[in-house]
Amino acid sequence: MQRRAALLVALGGFAGALSRHAVTIALPEPFPWGTLAVNVVGAFALGLFVYGTRERWRASDATRLVVSTGFMSSFTTYSTFASETAVLEPTLAAANVVGNYALGFSAVLLAREVVRWRS
Template sequence: MLKTELMNLWLWIGLGGFIGALLRFAASGLMQSKSAVFPLGTLGINVIGSFFMGFIMYSSEFGGLFSEEARIFLTIGILGSFTTMSTFSYETFKLLEQNELLLVSINIIGTVLLTVFAIYLGKIAALNLWKV
């Protein structure tokens, strides 16, 4: 890859990261009630991001919908800053510090199962779109 191509790709990833961070802030704020103890906003962001990751990757693989540059912009750029594993880890640890063991379990199991299931749903949506 040429130096200018690499620099352009980095710029697209950075722009995607900027967009993803703003989307995360807005969407998480809409989902999370200020009075809620459970980090529903983070869980919702991870599920939504996982769905779109599955959809984009399988649409790229089976439908040729996205160029390599567009796929990188969307997945590494936007979804990379949209999804929130570091926030998930921190919020889970805070629940653990507060001895909220049931909520810790729900958060870990819910996040892992729902995000993996969302990848599957994204795949199904892409495969149905492309009739594969």
């Protein structure tokens, strides 16, 4: 079971990392729009998955491993967010921190409401 779980996480992680990279290179610099986008979209998607599987539908353990632990944890990124923030000038760094946390948390709450509204 451990090898199977590791493979499922790896498959989801591979897809999540490639997806994050595609979004990051598609959005302009010097502000880290790509990382902000994947973190907010990822927070919303994970919120839909977590609340949806808790309140509306079932997901197998394998699906949870691929989606939550694999894909979503590789699609969203705290380490890139932290390193990109560290090199921004102070005003942009503060905006990036506030934006990632406020929008990410709001996205999770919105996802919860979407799941409840659709119930």
